[in-house]
Amino acid sequence: EHPQYQFIWLDRPRYKGSEGGWENHIPSGDPKMETIVMLSIFRLSRLCTTFVHSRSNFADYIAASMQTPHGDKLVRIDLNQ
Numbered sequence: 001e002h003p004q005y006q007f008i009w010l011d012r013p014r015y016k017g018s019e020g021g022w023e024n025h026i027p028s029g030d031p032k033m034e035t036i037v038m039l040s041i042f043r044l045s046r047l048c049t050t051f052v053h054s055r056s057n058f059a060d061y062i063a064a065s066m067q068t069p070h071g072d073k074l075v076r077i078d079l080n081q
Helices: 031-045 057-065
Strands: 050-053 075-078
Touching (some): 031 057
């Protein structure tokens, strides 16, 4: 639908809202995989100039760590707005 864009996404287990409860932060049940996924997100996000996300502290942290190629300004699209 948008051939001018190259999308990067990871298909992984997730919780929505408070689904996992207070003490359960690992949706997949595999802490090693979750760590690899998070580190991959931060590495891959550096290749992007546009960040499409929903509102969360994690999304804010990803955006803050992103470095756009050639010093371009990062475009953030918040799906909650």
